[in-house]
Amino acid sequence: MLTIKEIAAMAKVSRSTVSRALNNSGYVSEEARKRIDQVIEETGYAPSEQAKSLRTKKTKVIGVILPTIQTETASKIVTGLDKELSQHGYQILLANTNLEKEKELEFLDLLKARQVDGIILIATNTEQALLQKINALKIPVVLIGQEAEDVASVTYNDYHASMEITAFLIEKGHQRIAFIGVDETDRAVGYLRKKGFFDEMAAHTLIVEENWVQRAVFDIDSGHQAMEKIITNSTEKPTAVFAVTDRLAVGAMSYLKQNGLRIPEDIAMISIGASEMSQYVDPALTTMDYQNELAGEKAAKQVLSLIADPSGKKNVVLDYRLIIRDSV
Amino acid sequence: MLTIKEIAAMAKVSRSTVSRALNNSGYVSEEARKRIDQVIEETGYAPSEQAKSLRTKKTKVIGVILPTIQTETASKIVTGLDKELSQHGYQILLANTNLEKEKELEFLDLLKARQVDGIILIATNTEQALLQKINALKIPVVLIGQEAEDVASVTYNDYHASMEITAFLIEKGHQRIAFIGVDETDRAVGYLRKKGFFDEMAAHTLIVEENWVQRAVFDIDSGHQAMEKIITNSTEKPTAVFAVTDRLAVGAMSYLKQNGLRIPEDIAMISIGASEMSQYVDPALTTMDYQNELAGEKAAKQVLSLIADPSGKKNVVLDYRLIIRDSV
């Protein structure tokens, strides 16, 4: 590999001068600069980022820890992140946990060893061990999707969004509403969305039958199964179902259709996500748009600002908007 | 930051000894090792990957260049890549071109400057400039989705898959078949899939009306528009449509449904991709499964083997299988 030393020799200057020319720091004469530029042009030399960052303590790399790339949410967020980061010369180093919590901790260490300038964590929980590790890290970290004390974050307003969805169903005349959620250690998707639902139901003094509430995991099949349980176990059938993600809703819809139940006439369906798919299933799904790409951009902006000034931690809360289609 | 020097001091040994203990190279006494382990345990020290790779010339990072992360194809491939790479301690550095060809070249340089151990390129073309640069790079590169001379690759059998799809439609009794394709500089998706279609049609001496063939770009909307053109411009309507991607098919279906045409009774629909969505649109889409995750794994395996032995370039061609559902 070509090094600065060889470039210096070829341009008949010292390494210092080449370095100065490269970084536009200090003084370099017209002539020297011209010769250096030409040599670089001819050889296609590019300085080693390795060596550079060993010296400068900056890598221009941001680590991104995510539970999976195979969801639209994740890929939209990453797109948003990349859009903003690449503009500032940063690249993304991926760390995929495959939904294993312990890996989040492992990757935080690994990314530190790789000296990333910042970390973005698409979080699935806010457990103490995680938060402690983040604070011990001394590297800017921004959480997406979960809010936590002392850690910067970009979150969706899960509680209010959930209330609004519930209110929308009630307004449409529904009184018996079922709920398909996920594990509550996921504070945002599991706990807050559920709480929003229950609080809004309570505010309208509507009761929720126990069998109407099912816990699923993050895939379509799981939504299907949850819907099956709701239909087969409940004494009185609900007239609407609130699923916390589009995929769960799609799974639930497939069960309903298979069993001859019409949507929305027999059972209405609503969810959160605004995935591409939600638009093309039949009927088109009424869903809450969380603007994941924007979330990525905001998180990227924040991590960049934290790199410049680590003291300015913020909790950005994003807006949501309901996309009304045909499933309610 | 903690360095090997400090660890050495704390354990009362030299840096050399710590390094040997860390890498299990050379001799280290029981006692010394014990003290070192303890200090590392207490301090949570992790060696700087920066410094390490400056010396060893290995980064354990693989660069992945892709046209977009927002397609299922891409995210499945990345999942497959990560699955295999992470098992061997490699991480992925993302480079998103947003479908801009020139960026592929730029990123190749950038990744070289970052000294990645290998590069995986989810390619959209096989132009000379690209191939030349790849060969000049002296870094293992594996192409996914496009085959090219002198470059390792993992490809789908686009030509044959396309023929099989066409044959399937013909076998089902269709004679007037429309085709929604993409730009032919994309050799695999654009050129080969089209050629497979035309060759198979010709083999059955079936003619393809000019207006039945439309060029679209890679999104749902574009499929919608292409379908509109086919319906409104053709003198005799086709009885089946072959779209080169699921998204295009979904867009086409949405046009057909909006205009009261029944699928498959009036017009049958078939495509390539086996996306999650294809299963839940109405009617469920008959589509060709390309096993993208497997492609990622194979590409990862190949890049790892090229790192070990750069001479063993291969062109792996993957199998496909038709998933027959309700749209034909």
Place this chain on the structure above:
DNA sequence: GCCATTTGTGGAATCGATACCATATTTATC
């Protein structure tokens, strides 16, 4: 008990850049 291995350890060079400092030359100021 002597010589040859094996085992254990530290010193110093090195990877490829940056950055500080000293020094030389040119230009400006009065």
Place this chain on the structure above:
DNA sequence: GATAAATATGGTATCGATTCCACAAATGGC
């Protein structure tokens, strides 16, 4: 024309690891 400031350049230390080499101590074989 002397002095100060601006411009230009190279030498050298440094970042944090690995690795080679020299050397010392322990072990073994006869």
